[in-house]
Amino acid sequence: MKKKYIKYTNFLDRFPFIPIIIILILSLILLFAFKNKFPFNFFSATQQQEVESESEYTVFITSPSNNEIFSFINKNETIPVEIKAKEVENLNYKLVVLVNETEEIKTFSTPPYEFNWNPNEAGEYEITANLLDEDDNVISASNKVTFLVEYEEETDESTVISMDVEEKKINALSNVQYRTQNGEPLFSYKCYVPPSIDGSMSEWEFFEKFSSFNPTIKKENYSSHTDVSGIFYSCWDDNNFYFAIQVIDDVFNQSFTGNQINKGDSITLVFDTELEEDIQIPFRNSDDFQIDFSPGTFSGIYAESFISWPTGGPAKDAVMASTRLSNGYILEASIPWYNFVNYSPQDEDVLGFTVSIFDTDNLESTELVISSSTKFEINNISTLGTLVLIDAGDIQQEEETTEPSEEE
Numbered sequence: 001m002k003k004k005y006i007k008y009t010n011f012l013d014r015f016p017f018i019p020i021i022i023i024l025i026l027s028l029i030l031l032f033a034f035k036n037k038f039p040f041n042f043f044s045a046t047q048q049q050e051v052e053s054e055s056e057y058t059v060f061i062t063s064p065s066n067n068e069i070f071s072f073i074n075k076n077e078t079i080p081v082e083i084k085a086k087e088v089e090n091l092n093y094k095l096v097v098l099v100n101e102t103e104e105i106k107t108f109s110t111p112p113y114e115f116n117w118n119p120n121e122a123g124e125y126e127i128t129a130n131l132l133d134e135d136d137n138v139i140s141a142s143n144k145v146t147f148l149v150e151y152e153e154e155t156d157e158s159t160v161i162s163m164d165v166e167e168k169k170i171n172a173l174s175n176v177q178y179r180t181q182n183g184e185p186l187f188s189y190k191c192y193v194p195p196s197i198d199g200s201m202s203e204w205e206f207f208e209k210f211s212s213f214n215p216t217i218k219k220e221n222y223s224s225h226t227d228v229s230g231i232f233y234s235c236w237d238d239n240n241f242y243f244a245i246q247v248i249d250d251v252f253n254q255s256f257t258g259n260q261i262n263k264g265d266s267i268t269l270v271f272d273t274e275l276e277e278d279i280q281i282p283f284r285n286s287d288d289f290q291i292d293f294s295p296g297t298f299s300g301i302y303a304e305s306f307i308s309w310p311t312g313g314p315a316k317d318a319v320m321a322s323t324r325l326s327n328g329y330i331l332e333a334s335i336p337w338y339n340f341v342n343y344s345p346q347d348e349d350v351l352g353f354t355v356s357i358f359d360t361d362n363l364e365s366t367e368l369v370i371s372s373s374t375k376f377e378i379n380n381i382s383t384l385g386t387l388v389l390i391d392a393g394d395i396q397q398e399e400e401t402t403e404p405s406e407e408e
């Protein structure tokens, strides 16, 4: 038998790699078609995409970025808005920034087109910017940027020690005039055991915590709690006023001493020890005290205090300790009451009081101040908030015995 030979073998049999190449080319074409339709980040570097799209717009929002999530802890925090506009030659044009298409949040007539916007409510927002001519016709519209704002639940759980103490607080405030318009009063409990001034906050959990600081001086610079925020505790006994503050600050900058402390990262306490008598007087007198505190440099210069009103000089026999943290610092201090001339503390005393955190990051002097009162101005006593001294019994002792083990 003779086998039947196929004289000419199939073209593909001779070159078996050709179909593979065709498949590869087809898949590449498909990939590029898909990529143009769905320009996901994993197909190309994000950076490149942004540059490409920016060039398509005359007005382009560079901050916030699309799909950015802002996790805020207080209602003062803001969104940094930055817009780039090119070829705006007509001086009568204006740039209007809109949220959710209709709400105008800012109008610019000249660059730079930068500001901080306070959303004040959680939610998803869309921001756009329009370049308008004299007759409010839209000359150019920007890209649309969507972002999310969320607020962590603020847990300023004012430690209810007992109903008696709550009654004492109400009682202390019912008989006096104080500046309700400058914010809620702070309460300072009597300490039966003085806190150890060691730069550690461990013993302060028994005392009332304050963290709702408000931007006051240069407040237009306020953006977020990571720039500057704080947790403040205080207590008192017959000898001293004590406080501890944990400051969150992204850039630590303090190289000043003495009466220049406030130019760097620092704390300032202002007391008016005759609040009721002076309630109509905005300027400082001899019963008002401003004490500035520096945590030091953590490399050579120690923590220090400076009474910048009414005297000028370190607080006598004040003890301070500070600790550098990766995102800020702790300052703890005791100040003998004899620095407060003609004043000695009594249960249920109501004082004018504000604690302020001065923040300097990259400039030569103060960039922002946040305060416990809603307003604060150096020299203006009428901007002070309120501090109430309360003898709530030995709360340190009680807490230790009633809550033996909090952690499992």
Ligand SMILES: [Ca+2]
Binding pocket: 195, 196, 197, 198, 199, 200, 201, 202, 203, 332
């Ligand atoms: Ca301590």
Ligand SMILES: [Ca+2]
Binding pocket: 226, 227, 228, 249, 250, 251, 359, 360, 361
């Ligand atoms: Ca800062």
Ligand SMILES: [Ca+2]
Binding pocket: 272, 273, 274, 275, 278, 284, 285, 286, 287, 288, 381
């Ligand atoms: Ca006064």
Ligand SMILES: [Ca+2]
Binding pocket: 249, 250, 251, 252, 253, 265, 359, 360, 361
């Ligand atoms: Ca700083």
